[in-house]
Amino acid sequence: MKENQKIRLGISIGDVNGIGCEVILKTFEDARMLDFCTPVIFASNKTISQHKNDLSIKSTFHGIRQASEAVDGKINVVNVWKEAPKIEYGKATKDGGNYAIKSLKAAVVALKEDKIDVLVTAPINKNNVQSEEFKFPGHTDFLAQELKGQSLMFMVADSLRVGLLTDHIAVKDVAESITPQLIRDKVAIMEKSLKMDFGIRRPKIALLGINPHSGDHGTIGEEDDKILKPTIQEFFDKGSLVFGPYSADSFFGSGSHQNFDAILAAYHDQGLIPFKTLSFGKGVNYTAGLEKVRTSPDHGTAYEIAGKGTADESSFKEAVFMAIQIFKNRKDYLELTNNPLQKQKVKRAS
Structure with a gap:
């Protein structure tokens, strides 16, 4: 991350038939959220536009080709795919799972390449994401493999x-x-x-x-x-x-x-x-336990309310704030533990 640049917060959209896109867009409908970070959503303009229009959400977004092009002060959408997936709110479809994993994999690549600083994942369905390319019971095991370390x-x-x-x-x-x-x-x-x-x-x-x-x-x-x-x-x-x-x-x-x-x-x-x-x-x-920071809301796809515009974004918003705070805490911790003078001050204070 460059000096004075806001934290680039990567977001995978989860199941396109669930409430993932809704809670993401509602979180950043409040423009003040852009003071804390630069959101980078891994999906497509067409996908985000459909959810935005279906749910009557007012926030606008900026389409980009890759995360490194993200602009501060805007909701950035990396176009991972060009086509418009069929959105079937409330249904666990194979396409819903496929696009969730496309979004997740693109976000993880960007995270590993330091094009984003942290990752917040919207909910997936553990059944419809299973394929020859993805054989994990959920996000945690996949991220442990990709991001080095034992996870908790x-x-x-x-x-x-x-x-x-x-x-x-x-x-x-x-x-x-x-x-x-x-x-x-x-x-x-x-x-x-x-x-x-x-x-x-x-x-x-x-x-x-x-x-x-x-x-x-x-x-x-x-x-x-x-x-x-x-x-x-x-x-x-x-x-x-x-x-x-x-x-x-x-x-x-x-x-x-x-x-x-x-x-x-x-x-x-x-x-x-x-x-x-x-x-x-x-x-x-x-x-916890990985070399990169990943958070997510504590709920699932919530198919029963998907597409109705009634999903509560509180947990997703908290996940955003926590990812930002942990990123800052880690930076401070590493600076402290790698600075001999600071180490000596801590030792004397204790």
Whole structure:
């Protein structure tokens, strides 16, 4: 990014039959958003025009051939394809999935080539995106492959941060998938992200138990005693503030989550049900652990309301703000840790 240039925020449009284009256009219908970043949408003029007209959205856009041509103060649209896809709001079509992946792949290439600074992804349908070229259960696994590093699905809403040990796998496979090494890897990613991306110097992390009541001393499964507890102790012995396992059923309701900078849940619904209940539709899905910044709203394609103009853009807008803030936090962190004089000041202050 050039000096004095706004952050270039790349956007993949997700499923063209869902609410992705709607929440994107509604977010930038407020011209003040252009003071924070330069949006670069990967789609086509025709696609964006149809959604804009169908939904009576007033924002205007600027068509470009590649992300490097993006103009500050405008909503830029990179023409990834020339044709006009058939839009069938509310339907999970093969075309809907194909164009979602075309948009995503073009955005990721631009991100890897530093033509954009961060990426915000609109929702895809995990079924209709599957093809010979794309065999991933979702964005996270694809981005982990493309953007180097081990990823962590990290749900964030203000001070509430919930990560997942396992994400898009069947419940029957959860227990056997959780190993000491997986726990070490995910806690390490979470701890580094809290320091580098969120500016927390000494992060305090809680792990939720795998079984009901964290196994009740082996009465309801032995995984918590044999896998979680010894691994948590390893971190604690090394000076990391990692605690648990905590019984998941009462952890959030009792307010215990407020005592930690982040929570690591054992599986998808254990973490996301309380997160979405508490975040009131303004949560963000952040992929921690990668060399680049990617966020997304915490909702899906919402076919049931697609094309009706009633979608709430709050979560997408929060995803935009979070991507910008994490990009800035990382820059500050890297400048601090790479500056010997600043390192010495931090050492003396502590």
